[in-house]
Amino acid sequence: MGEPQERIENGYEKFQELQKIWSKLHVDNMWKDECPKCFGDGEVLVNPEGDDYSTKPCTCCGGDGQIAHMGNF
């Protein structure tokens, strides 16, 4: 029984990649909230009232889909 990363081909590289993704999700973004305006999409309808379903980058979150949690004002 070896370590998990030794049991699959290129395991070390794959785990490194997973760790990067994990870090991005859980460290960099754990203090951010899903954007309430675009619901995490990063895009909003140009004209929500009309039949035009084209989208533009969300100005609330800058297209990230996540915003910094600023607390309650």
Ligand SMILES: [Zn+2]
């Ligand atoms: Zn947004």
